[in-house]
Amino acid sequence: LEKERGQVNFNVEELTNIYDGGAEETKLRRKVADVIQNDPEVRCKDIGMMTREERYIDGVRRCVYLYKVLLPREGWTPVSKEVKDYFKYRNIGKERSFGVHAGVFIPCLLSFGSDEQIAKWLPLAMQFQIIGTYAQTEMGHGTFLRGLQTTATYDKKNKEFVINCPEISAMKWWPGDLGKSANHALLMAQLVIDGKKYGMHPFMVQIRDLTTHMPLPGITVGDIGNKVGFETTDNGFLHLNQVRIPRENLLCKNAEVKPNGTYLTKASDKMVYGSMVRLRAIILESEAVSALGKACTIAVRYSLVRCQGELEPGKPEVSVMEYMTQQKKLLPYVAMTYVTHFACLKLSNQYNAFTREMDNNDISGLPELHALSAGMKAVVSEQCSDGIEILRKSCGGHGYSNASGIPIIWSSAVACCTYEGENTVMLLQCARYLVKCINQVQTTRMVGSVAYLNNMTQSTCHVDSVSGFKQLDVLVACFQYRAREVLKTAALKLSHLTKHGMASYNAWNQSSVELVNVVKAHITQFIVTTFASGITELECTKPVKNVLQQLCALYALSCINASTGDFLKVGYLSPRQCDLAHEAELELLSCIRPNAVGLVDAFDFSDDLLQSCLGAYDGNVYERLFAWAKKSPLNKTEVTIYQQYIQIRLIGRRKAF
Numbered sequence: 058l059e060k061e062r063g064q065v066n067f068n069v070e071e072l073t074n075i076y077d078g079g080a081e082e083t084k085l086r087r088k089v090a091d092v093i094q095n096d097p098e099v100r101c102k103d104i105g106m107m108t109r110e111e112r113y114i115d116g117v118r119r120c121v122y123l124y125k126v127l128l129p130r131e132g133w134t135p136v137s138k139e140v141k142d143y144f145k146y147r148n149i150g151k152e153r154s155f156g157v158h159a160g161v162f163i164p165c166l167l168s169f170g171s172d173e174q175i176a177k178w179l180p181l182a183m184q185f186q187i188i189g190t191y192a193q194t195e196m197g198h199g200t201f202l203r204g205l206q207t208t209a210t211y212d213k214k215n216k217e218f219v220i221n222c223p224e225i226s227a228m229k230w231w232p233g234d235l236g237k238s239a240n241h242a243l244l245m246a247q248l249v250i251d252g253k254k255y256g257m258h259p260f261m262v263q264i265r266d267l268t269t270h271m272p273l274p275g276i277t278v279g280d281i282g283n284k285v286g287f288e289t290t291d292n293g294f295l296h297l298n299q300v301r302i303p304r305e306n307l308l309c310k311n312a313e314v315k316p317n318g319t320y321l322t323k324a325s326d327k328m329v330y331g332s333m334v335r336l337r338a339i340i341l342e343s344e345a346v347s348a349l350g351k352a353c354t355i356a357v358r359y360s361l362v363r364c365q366g367e368l369e370p371g372k373p374e375v376s377v378m379e380y381m382t383q384q385k386k387l388l389p390y391v392a393m394t395y396v397t398h399f400a401c402l403k404l405s406n407q408y409n410a411f412t413r414e415m416d417n418n419d420i421s422g423l424p425e426l427h428a429l430s431a432g433m434k435a436v437v438s439e440q441c442s443d444g445i446e447i448l449r450k451s452c453g454g455h456g457y458s459n460a461s462g463i464p465i466i467w468s469s470a471v472a473c474c475t476y477e478g479e480n481t482v483m484l485l486q487c488a489r490y491l492v493k494c495i496n497q498v499q500t501t502r503m504v505g506s507v508a509y510l511n512n513m514t515q516s517t518c519h520v521d522s523v524s525g526f527k528q529l530d531v532l533v534a535c536f537q538y539r540a541r542e543v544l545k546t547a548a549l550k551l552s553h554l555t556k557h558g559m560a561s562y563n564a565w566n567q568s569s570v571e572l573v574n575v576v577k578a579h580i581t582q583f584i585v586t587t588f589a590s591g592i593t594e595l596e597c598t599k600p601v602k603n604v605l606q607q608l609c610a611l612y613a614l615s616c617i618n619a620s621t622g623d624f625l626k627v628g629y630l631s632p633r634q635c636d637l638a639h640e641a642e643l644e645l646l647s648c649i650r651p652n653a654v655g656l657v658d659a660f661d662f663s664d665d666l667l668q669s670c671l672g673a674y675d676g677n678v679y680e681r682l683f684a685w686a687k688k689s690p691l692n693k694t695e696v697t698i699y700q701q702y703i704q705i706r707l708i709g710r711r712k713a714f
């Protein structure tokens with residue numbers, strides 16, 4: 058790897074600073090990282106060897122120490138900027154407990170609570186005197202929130218809400234930190250007053266005794282069992298049987314119930330969905346993009362040291378990175394990490410701008426933000442988790458071992474396709490907004506992520522060279538035209554079906570498969586346009602700008618070459634131009650190949666965070682692999698009891714024969 062690092066033609070530290078948002082950001086992040094990763098009490102252990110129970114206990118122990126000892130010792134809190142940035146950009150995946158407490162429960166308390174309620178519960182939550190979960194999803198409903206069955210019925214006489222799960226499917230199911238850790242739940246339930254339903258509302262419900270930690274009366278709570286990943290997190294179940302809470306426990310920033318049962322709304326009913334917009338807008342970096350960056354780091358470093366086969370007959374074996382197929386597997390995902398990182402940054406900045414507008418009672422930006430955050434969450438989480446699996450497979454047999462570190466990275470990242478809104482449902486939410494926009498574009502000027510719809514002129518691509526397809530303005534035009542045309546086609550189908558008598562909901566369902574593709578085209582256009590314009594405005598050295606331009610072009614071309622059918626169908630690219638685009642991608646792979654190790658080094662993931670025998674900075678793969686394997690519990694004794702049992706059984710059977 059040192060030889061590889063010697064041929065990198067740009068300043069790696071400069072790229073790290075750009076990725077972090079500036080040299081000061083990098084310095085701050087590293088300061089937190091040094092403190093956290095050098096403290097033996099907080100460092101990740103070999104989680105690949107642990108049982109589920111060990112992972113949970115280790116996660117709780119590390120996080121209690123982190124939040125109660127280490128952060129206060131350094132004068133930090135869980136929401137200090139440097140701590141949030143550390144966990145945002147260099148997240149240790151779900152290998153930390155209380156992720157929902159810190160990342161969902163506390164922010165939702167701030168979103169839904171009145172000033173008095175925040176003053177009451179926030180200090181307790183920040184000091185971990187209470188551990189909270191966000192209990193919305195039920196066994197029977199996760200997507201269709203209007204179908205949630207848990208009720209909160211107002212009892213005027215006692216000025217209380219009675220929380221009840223009327224049947225098994227109403228049981229809360231999945232909330233993180235719920236199974237064994239949480240003693241409070243920010244619980245979403247259907248509010249009922251005098252038999253009338255007012256929809257989903259947030260309630261603060263204590264579920265365990267603060268001294269004994271035993272479940273309170275009427276509460277049945279526990280862990281839902283082993284999962285694909287998230288093994289450190291105790292996702293749980295919660296059944297409430299006529300549990301009474303004070304009227305003051307309805308989190309009432311947006312709506313309240315007066316003592317006499319009068320219902321008073323203070324904001325749009327869509328604000329109850331606000332917490333999900335926030336999470337979709339901010340989780341992508343920490344849950345999906347940083348996971349992809351870790352997998353890229355591991356797969357690229359391993360592919361540079363793994364020698365396998367002769368490229369030229371009779372010559373020494375080459376590193377597998379010399380094979381074009383390996384470069385095709387890896388480098389577009391290195392590009393995707395950079396490109397989506399900056400697109401996610403733009404989305405979270407847009408969310409922050411919206412919260413400032415919301416403080417001035419202006420929520421006009423909510424429909425665009427909801428659509429963009431839903432679309433980005435679905436497209437980026439799917440692209441990243443699909444990419445991580447391709448990167449795992451690119452490591453051959455060792456990629457199938459937990460020693461590679463990639464299976465655990467994937468099992469966390471892929472969950473992002475489901476939680477915070479199942480991806481298909483999110484894509485269709487974004488499609489709903491896009492169809493409205495295209496139907497208004499003749500009379501209304503579009504802004505924000507749909508501004509490209511204002512240009513409705515028919516055109517084709519005029520590029521006739523390989524180099525022409527490496528130009529960012531050409532690639533941006535390709536994506537904007539494709540996104541607009543596939544949207545127009547889907548909207549025309551919808552309109553045609555309804556004009557011929559089909560009910561609108563049936564027409565929508567009949568068009569939903571195309572609409573999913575429409576949103577993917579729209580979001581890919583947003584990602585490419587954002588990164589391309591960002592590079593133009595970026596102040597950096599020429600070598601860094603050049604490599605970022607190559608990455609943007611590589612990501613764009615890999616997306617074009619994966620969906621040439623769209624570009625042919627809308628008549629924007631000819632078959633020959635598709636061939637030129639393919640050749641342009643291959644040329645870019647070769648251009649970027651010499652910088653591969655520098656591009657992943659710039660992500661600045663420490664060995665401790667990667668937890669990988671294949672991706673360590675020094676490249677000493679085989680020594681690490683063997684040392685790791687020797688720690689297997691099965692190797693504690695030369696002959697395990699099980700082997701003895703098998704021998705006895707086999708011997709016994711031979712005698713019988």
Ligand SMILES: CC(C)(COP(=O)(O)OP(=O)(O)OC[C@H]1O[C@@H](n2cnc3c(N)ncnc32)[C@H](O)[C@@H]1OP(=O)(O)O)[C@@H](O)C(=O)NCCC(=O)NCCSC(=O)/C=C/CC(=O)O
Pocket residue numbers: 156157161191193194199200201202203233327330331333334336340423424427475476477478479482486489
């Ligand atoms: C699927 C949803 C959006 C359906 O909502 P619903 O009201 O039933 O129907 P509509 O599609 O007709 O929407 C009505 C109206 O509201 C707008 N809207 C919907 N969602 C939002 C939103 N978040 N922000 C703003 N506006 C919204 C929509 O655009 C319509 O507006 P019109 O003007 O067009 O009428 C809903 O059921 C939903 O969001 N489902 C997903 C549930 C979800 O996300 N669950 C996450 C649970 S928490 C979790 O997973 C935690 C994980 C822990 C961790 O992160 O570790």
Ligand SMILES: Cc1cc2nc3c(=O)[nH]c(=O)nc-3n(C[C@H](O)[C@H](O)[C@H](O)COP(=O)(O)OP(=O)(O)OC[C@H]3O[C@@H](n4cnc5c(N)ncnc54)[C@H](O)[C@@H]3O)c2cc1C
Pocket residue numbers: 157161191192193194197198199200201230231232233287292472475476477478479480481482485
């Ligand atoms: C790791 C993890 C952590 C989680 N943490 C939490 C938490 O802390 N708190 C919490 O409240 N929840 C949590 N959840 C639950 C999560 O939010 C839900 O699982 C998610 O919202 C999906 O809902 P569902 O499971 O009901 O899927 P469903 O909606 O039942 O999806 C099943 C299939 O139906 C399709 N489908 C559903 N509706 C439609 C539609 N209208 N149109 C087209 N297709 C449709 C979906 O696309 C999908 O293919 C977590 C889940 C996971 C996996």
